[in-house]
Amino acid sequence: MASEVSKTFDEEFEEYWHKVFYITPSKDTKCDPSVLEYFGVLRLTDLRSPERKLWYIYYAKQPEVDETLNRIFHKYGKKNMCEIFRKHTFSGVALRARVKAYFDDKKWHVKGNLLEAPAKSSYNNDQMIKIMTELHHEERKMLYSFLCMKHNGVMTYFY
Known part of the structure; x- marks a missing residue:
């Protein structure tokens, strides 16, 4: 249905x-659904220092998602990671840049695809999911605004 x-x-x-x-x-x-991109966040647990709060962000085209996740799991260990967020997006690169800029402004340690919350912060997976959802929504709103602007431009050209 x-x-x-x-x-x-x-x-x-x-x-x-x-x-x-x-x-x-x-x-x-x-x-073609193979051009659709997905953006996701994985919760990473560091066994050597469990008080650290780490998240790994990734993006990949639809057919490459499993391969990308396998590569990440192989690097960090599958039992140390769990996926908390995955959404399709227009541009995974743009959403990744938006996420990195957001957390860099919050004075998080951002290196590559790793996001680390400051020591003694209260961030958890639920808060991270909420933030990612809001950033994803902003990205979609920006795309929608762009399309509306183009549509209005086309309509004013013909009228």
Whole structure:
């Protein structure tokens, strides 16, 4: 049932954008799901110092998610990590940059894909999920605003 609703929405959404940008739809081409990117966060437990609060951020295209997770699990140990957040996004690179900038402003230790909360901070997985959801929502809002701006520009051109 949910896939039918999602499929119908996707079809309607695609039809709407074809109308907005005056693109003739092609029956033989569909959106390729392999270009869809996912952004995720893994909770990392350091066995040598369990008081450290570490999270690992990653992004990958849909077919590469399992390979990316296996590589990360191999590097840090699967039993030391658990996935707390994964969402599809327009650009994993842009969301990663937004997340790193956000935590860098909060004076966290940010190195590569690792995020470390300051000592004696009260951050936990629930707070991290909430922050990631908000940052993901901001990223989607920015994309939506861009599309609306383009749509308004097209409409003012024709009227």
